[in-house]
Amino acid sequence: MLVSTIELFTRARRADHLGIKGAEQLSLDWPAMISRKDEIVASWSKSKNATPGNLGIPALRGHATFAGPHEVTVDGRNYSGDKFVIATGSKPARPLIPGAEHAITSDELLHLKEQPKRLVVIGGGFIGLEFGFALARAGTKVTLLQSGLQIGPALDHDIRNALLECANEAGMTIKTNVKVTKIESDRTVEAEIDGRKEKFYTDQVLLATGRPSNVESMKPERANIDLDHGAVKVNEYLQSVSATHVYAAGDAAGKHQHSPVAWYEGPIAAHNALKGDVRKVDFSVFPSAIFTIPAIGQVGLTEEEALKRGLKMKTSKLPYEYNPAAGVRDETEGLVKIVYEEATDKILGVHVIGAHAEDIIQIAAVAIKGGLKKSEVGAMHYVFPTFGGAIFDTMAV
Structure with a gap:
């Protein structure tokens, strides 16, 4: 939602030569943009939360942990089941950097009441790139620090080169082969780049180093559920390879961390849990x-x-x-x-x-x-x- 607003703002500001006068006078109302985002998310959440009841499915709200292979505990009460589908999503990672508590995650950035004038982004994957570009286009001075030798490591090299040109045009500063060593209480970022020590002064530091699955907080070992990089290790039916009565979807299965993947995998996991292992996931064509x-x-x-x-x-x-x-x-x-x-x-x-x-x-x-x-x-x-x-x-x- 922020991206769509900022994208429109970016186009409008350079529309003067298209015959639209006064474009250079436009400004971005950050609090209003965040407020609109909150309203839309609340509307979606309300609709989503009502779905189980509309389908006649009882819904319990609380933190669930496994008490055994066929039993979970939710807020002190135990519930048993023959089959389980885990779809618990993920959370922003907090890397083991001294002073990481002085930085914010992508979740927290989406609730900032004021637009930062300067932002250091730690991480050059899709999360760091998306937020980095959005804030840069909105007028924030953005510096992106990537530990690897290149940003967007999964991108085709021609696309990456074009992206770097766009980043330069947007006013972003991108540094690669960076080891962040410390984040000071005033949010100054200390780093080593090719053996040189550098400091980056900023108003906010964004941690964009991935999103690990939430499964581990459910005590999966009590149900004999094997994990792979923190997510349930599943087969092509989204079935746990070690606990065959358990299925997982989305970030809980950990294959591809994209919202549409969760929407695709959720019905497959539920169908297989209820009807037997019939439907397989197919990522042979994965846009x-x-x-x-x-x-x-x-x-x-x-x-x-x-x-x-x-x-x-x-x-x-x-x-x-x-x-x-x-x-x-x-x-x-x-x-x-x-x-x-x-x-x-x-x-x-x-x-x-x-x-x-x-x-x-x-x-x-x-x-x-x-x-x-x-x-x-x-x-x-x-x-x-x-x-x-x-x-x-x-x-x-």
Whole structure:
């Protein structure tokens, strides 16, 4: 929600040359934006909390822990069951950095009453990138510190390079190969970069180093539930490999930490728990998005992954500036990249950075799922002018 508001704010501020006067006078009302976010979340929560009752399902609210293989305790009372589905989500990680208590997590940032003028983000994965871009576009001076050699390690290299250009344009400072050694009480961040000691002065420090599963707080060992990196170790039916009466979904299963994955896995886990192991999870085609500004959408193999598998592949690339819709709307930052098998024309992966990437990547996902060849997609008629047309045009290259 913050991203959508800030994205609109960013576009509006640079709309002066489109004939919209006074754009440079616009300002962002941070408290109003946070208040609107709270109202929307409260509305969603109210609807979600009412669902069990509407379906005639009793709902208990409290913290559950296993008392045995078939028994849980909720606020001092024991309840037994034949089958269990664990869908307890995750929580922001707090790394073992001296002074980490002086920093905030993504959950806490979403409740800040004032926009920080300066922000240091520790972590260069999708959480750090999303919040870093949002705050930078909103006018905060953002410095992102990444422990690895590159941000977004799962990104295709061409998309990452384009993202770095966008970060520079947004005024972000990105440092890699960073070891954060301490966070002072005044939030000064001390770090080592390539053997040099540096200090970063800031108003807030955001910890964006991952989200571990909440399963461990349930005492899963009492039910003989094996964990893998803190999540339930499951098979293709989302069934615990060590406690076959237990199923898990979403972050509790730990395979892919995305909200749509939880929505996809939840019904499968429940169905298998009630009806037997019939439905398998299928992530053979797995589109995902990172809501930076501009956004990133990706599905399938990166160029690097295809090469590691020994595939003889080729790529097609088309900058957003060649997309008429992007030109009309003055959103020409971006790139579409297709990875395909040379001999068969099979689409191996599609990667997009640019406006509406999170939407247009789904065209590519359907094409891959349907087994369409690159040339077949490139020969299709499409609605013009649209951002989605960038996929078809790149397939035709």
